[in-house]
Amino acid sequence: DTAVSQTPKYLVTQMGxxxxxxxxxxxxxxxxxxxxxxxKKFLKIMFSYNNKELIINxxxxxxxxxxxxxxxxxxxxxxxxxxxxxxxxxxxSSQGDREGEKLFFGSGTQLSVL
Amino acid sequence: xxxxxxxxxxITVSEGASLELRCNYSYGAxxxxxxxxxxxxxxxxxxxxxxxxxxxVQGIKGFEAEFKRSQSSFNxxxxxxHWSDAxxxxxxxxxxxALIFGKGTTLSVSS
Numbered sequence: 001d002t003a004v005s006q007t008p009k010y011l012v013t014q015m016g017x018x019x020x021x022x023x024x025x026x027x028x029x030x031x032x033x034x035x036x037x038x039x040k041k042f043l044k045i046m047f048s049y050n051n052k053e054l055i056i057n058x059x060x061x062x063x064x065x066x067x068x069x070x071x072x073x074x075x076x077x078x079x080x081x082x083x084x085x086x087x088x089x090x091x092x093s094s095q096g097d098r099e100g101e102k103l104f105f106g107s108g109t110q111l112s113v114l
Numbered sequence: 115x116x117x118x119x120x121x122x123x124x125i126t127v128s129e130g131a132s133l134e135l136r137c138n139y140s141y142g143a144x145x146x147x148x149x150x151x152x153x154x155x156x157x158x159x160x161x162x163x164x165x166x167x168x169x170x171v172q173g174i175k176g177f178e179a180e181f182k183r184s185q186s187s188f189n190x191x192x193x194x195x196h197w198s199d200a201x202x203x204x205x206x207x208x209x210x211x212a213l214i215f216g217k218g219t220t221l222s223v224s225s
Binding site: 004031033040041042043044045048050055056058090092094097098099100101102103105106107108 | 146150155156157158159160163165202204208209210211212213214215217218
């Protein structure tokens with residue numbers, strides 16, 4: 001009965017490929033996020049959606065495109081993958097988009113670009 | 115600009131000993147402050163958070179943290195560490211909707 005689930009857990013692919021990571025939350029939350037954790041474990045916000053609308057879009061290459069078909073899902077599509085995209089990507093959700101909300105995280109997708 | 119600094123990259127503590135993980139923040143207003151824990155291969159779990167009120171905050175798993183405005187610190191403590199506490203610990207400050215995380219402190223527990 002996972003609250004925030006993301007698939008796949010591991011993704012190994014070649015440079016130049018296009019891949020997607022899916023995220024779903026069953027908490028009834030309005031806001032969802034994508035965070036990237038690099039090899040030094042540094043976590044940085046990439047995107048945030050509230051009720052399917054983009055509210056945060058940090059300085060991320062436009063090869064990364066989030067898609068929110070409904071408020072329970074936030075998928076991340078990556079075009080033309082590069083070596084530097086290798087990282088762990090975490091999906092998260094929160095009740096709303098006010099400051100100080102508790103975030104619920106998925107278990108991460110480890111992306112390895114060869 | 116908002117930022118979070120965790121000065122200790124790696125700490126080793128004996129099982130049963132006390133623990134303090136340091137966190138310093140930079141924020142223009144009264145911050146929302148958080149501690150999250152990440153077990154190997156898992157996502158992050160909230161241990162505790164602070165915004166206002168009592169500066170000593172109790173969290174889950176026996177953790178507590180103390181907010182000290184004068185020192186811009188929000189250190190995490192536990193009186194007696196268990197082997198299962200070995201994990202990565204992240205301090206974070208709320209910045210609008212998103213969180214700004216520190217670089218984490220890896221806690222190892224020795225027997």
